[in-house]
Amino acid sequence: MKRTVASLFVAAIATALIAAEQDNKNETVPADTRKAIEKGNAQWVDAWDKADALSIASLFAKDGVLLSQNGKSFKGQEQILDHLKPVMEGAGKGVKATIGVVNVWLDGETAYETGKYTYQYQEKGKPVTEAGRYVTIWKRQADGSWKIIMDMGVPKD
Numbered sequence: 001m002k003r004t005v006a007s008l009f010v011a012a013i014a015t016a017l018i019a020a021e022q023d024n025k026n027e028t029v030p031a032d033t034r035k036a037i038e039k040g041n042a043q044w045v046d047a048w049d050k051a052d053a054l055s056i057a058s059l060f061a062k063d064g065v066l067l068s069q070n071g072k073s074f075k076g077q078e079q080i081l082d083h084l085k086p087v088m089e090g091a092g093k094g095v096k097a098t099i100g101v102v103n104v105w106l107d108g109e110t111a112y113e114t115g116k117y118t119y120q121y122q123e124k125g126k127p128v129t130e131a132g133r134y135v136t137i138w139k140r141q142a143d144g145s146w147k148i149i150m151d152m153g154v155p156k157d
Contacts, residue, residue: 029106036146037113037138041099048097048119053084061139061147069155096120099134109140110149117153132156 040059047055057077060066066074066083074083088095101115118131132155139149 029104029111033106033111033140033146034104037101037104037111040138040146040148041101045097045099048088048091048095049093051088051091051093051095053081053088056084057081059148060151061141061149064148065150067150067152069153091121091123094121102133111138111140111146112136113138130155 043059044056047053057080060077060080063076064080066080068074068083072083074080096119098118099115100117101113103115104111104113106112113134113136115134115136116131117134118129120127120129122128132153134151134153136148136152137150138146141147
């Protein structure tokens with residue numbers, strides 16, 4: 001029951017953030033913040049191509065959370081790595097991920113990113129495409145770097 005309530009809460013937040021992107025275009029996000037997020041997204045795409053779960057886990061803050069499509073959450077780099085490693089090994093190298101940032105806005109040391117994603121890969125010799133929207137929340141760390149504190153994909157179906 002708690003998982004269902006938590007999932008509904010997260011879905012409500014994601015829906016609100018995605019809807020808000022239409023009215024909340026923030027052109028004042030500093031260039032260095034946008035550049036850090038773009039670099040992180042490029043690392044994410046490259047990691048899927050290479051099936052490198054460690055590279056994705058390293059994008060997360062030590063207490064960052066990855067919310068999976070089935071409602072499970074993985075907290076911390078170790079849990080995220082343990083979750084992603086078999087997923088990426090199963091998909092193999094060559095997964096073509098794309099990330100299309102729709103909006104980024106800043107609230108203090110927290111950046112909210114919304115966008116669209118696709119993953120293209122082979123499953124049992126047949127091409128598969130997964131697509132949807134995502135919400136990623138980034139937090140500036142003490143060293144000035146940006147790390148993900150929450151990431152959630154919202155599939156199309």
